[in-house]
Each structure stands twice: as structure tokens, then as C-alpha cells.
Amino acid sequence: MGVKFLGQFLIDQGEVDASHVREALERMEDANPTLGELAIRHGYMTQRDAAQVSAAQRNEDLPFGDMAVEMGFLTSEELVEVLQRQSTQRLPVGEALVQLGYIEPDRLGTLLDAYKADQAAYDVVELDLPDGLVNHRATKYFVELLPRFLTRVARIEAKVGGIEAFTAPPDFAEVCVSVHVTGVRGLEVALAADNDFAEALAMATSGLAPSDLEPEMVADGVGEFLNVLGGNAVSAVTQEGLRVELGPPDYDARLADGWIVELAVGTGRAALVLSTF
């Protein structure tokens, strides 16, 4: 279940094992241009700029692209473009496995079709988002995948309402947990809920009976659900060729500003609050 990359799918299907995927990744690393090479090739950076970025990476643990933006050698827009070029130009893992002889060439198409069918559950449509959220690619996945995951993980039926400007925390918010998505742009996503919804979610995510559910496990269960939702949203964004990271749940989330997405849920009350940073 969940968003996965082709290598994982092929292992799950018993087509290859981890050592085959590891070997394919080595071949891809040899064949694929680095971000710096592509940025130079397209005239966004010079060799000298790239060398300075590499040197700075020895002192600060940042990916090349983020460091290049921080040092002013690339704009955020240029980084997104180069990342997308890198994603489209790279040798795919399926092709690498064929080159290595672990998958028959005429079988790859069938396996790719099966992979696409498996991942179709995570396809989302473009949403009509407020201006402030348009450039946050993770938003559409959080909003669209939320009801699907509530149904699948917790068997809670849910419908998503409109995205409105946030004015005040919802009066029912007894549990509030958030996760941060960082990358070129930052997004905080909070799930605010009453205790009925939070307990139902915690029981579903842990598999524990109500009598075994300690109070601290309720917020933990909501955090884990948000973590699963966020992880799949982030994974889907990376499949688009963008680089984003998900942080661990924050159990002291403060709802301050942004946008609120009301949820019509079968158990209790809940809303999603989206803020940018």
C-alpha cells in the first residue's frame, strides 16, 4: 500500500531482490548527470560556482540544489526546472534492470503497466487552490488523499469541503497535530480534531481496543495518521521530480494563520489547517 517507487514494487512482486535494485542504482548513478552538471549545461551556473557549492557542502549538510539557492547561484524557479530536467533525463530503474539482465526487455512493459495500475489509487486532480497555496505542490496531495486514507486506514467516511481563509482555530479542536514539509517552499499541515474523531483514528492506526488506548496514544495516533498522509504526499511530489522533506509530527501545533479545509466525517469533527512558511 502507499506511494512507492518502481524498485520497491518489483521487489514486492518477487521480480527482483534488493541486491539487483542496488546494482541498478549504481548503474543509474554512473549514467545520470548530476544536478550541478545539468545546471552548468543549461547555463544557470559556472564550473566555478558548482565548485564553491560543493566546498560549502563540506561544512553544511544541505543538498546541492538547496545550497546553490542559499548561496545565490540558482533561483528557486531555476532549481525546480533543473530538478525536473534531471528527473526526465535520468536512466529509469526499470531500464537499468533490463540492461543488467535482471528483467527481460519484453517483460518490462507489462511490469510498468502493473506498477501504474497499483499507483493509480494515488493519482490526484489539480485543485482550484488559493493564490498562496498554488506553488505548494504537496497541498493537492494532502487534500485529495486525506479522505482516501481516512477510509482505508480508519474506515472513517470523509468528504472534503472548500478551502477557506483561516480566521480562528475551530471550536471543536481538542487535539491538534501538525507536520512540516520543507523544500523550496515550506508548508505546515495541521489536523485539528475533537476527541471522538481523534480516538477513532488512534484506535484504527494502532489496532488497540478502547480500554488499552492510553490518553497519550490518542495524539500519537493522530500524529501517525498525519505522518502516513504526509509521507505519501511527499513521496508523490518527489515522483514529480521535486525535492521535499517531511518532518516528524509536532504535537504542540499552534494554529495561527493560513487556510482551513473543513471535513465532513462520519465520526466526530475534524479540519485540516494549511500554513506556509
Next chain:
Amino acid sequence: MARKINVLLVDDSRTVLAQLERILGGVEDLAIVGMARDGAGAIRMATEAKPELVLLDIVMQGLDGLSALRTIKSMHPSIEVAMVSSVGGDAHKAEEAFRLGACQVLGKPFDSEVIESLVENVRAAVEIRDEGAA
């Protein structure tokens, strides 16, 4: 009789640990030898408990799962480590985990059949290794 497999569970969420414990509770000839809530605990318990399999989260407070994976594989190459994480579908994270020696990278929500199948694959690999060492 099947070879007994000792498993270490690592996740910062008690909810996930409870969920994994429930899934693995149904697998015969398997013992959960420890649970850790962060990467540092994972490294310590892997050294002390010597499990055959570690199920390791990626995103955790403190030392993260990929850093812990690197250390565990360098100290104990024979321990199989499977990453079990909500960001398991992030190609960058999954590729890095495979490069560092993970035997599988599983996303969430959990699929209990996939986890059970992973355990059986590890059991088969350990049995072959035992025979080779005998």
C-alpha cells in the same frame, strides 16, 4: 521446525510499535527482542540483542533512520534491515536506503502480508547462511 527469527522494532510512534507488534504476533517462530524509539536506541539494541531483522523507521527525532541504517550495517553486516516508513515511497529516500544496504523499503499504511512475506524471505536467507556456516 522453522528457524526462529529475532526482530527489533524501531519507530518514534508508540502507535506504530503497537501495530507492528500486532502484525508480527501472528507470525510463528518469531520473537520481538526489543523496541527502540530513535536511531541511537536502534544501534544500541541491535548490538545488544543481535536480531536477524530490524524494522526501522526513517523520519525520527534525533538520529534518523538512514543514519542508524548506515551504522548498523557497518557494525553488523549480517543483520537484515528493512526500512518501514511513511516516506518509503520517496524515491530519493528509498534509493539511499538501498544503497546503504536495506533489504527492503516499505511504505505506510502497512500491508501485513508484505511484512509477513519480508520476514519469511529473511528467514530463508538466514537458513541458507546457517547451512553455509555449518
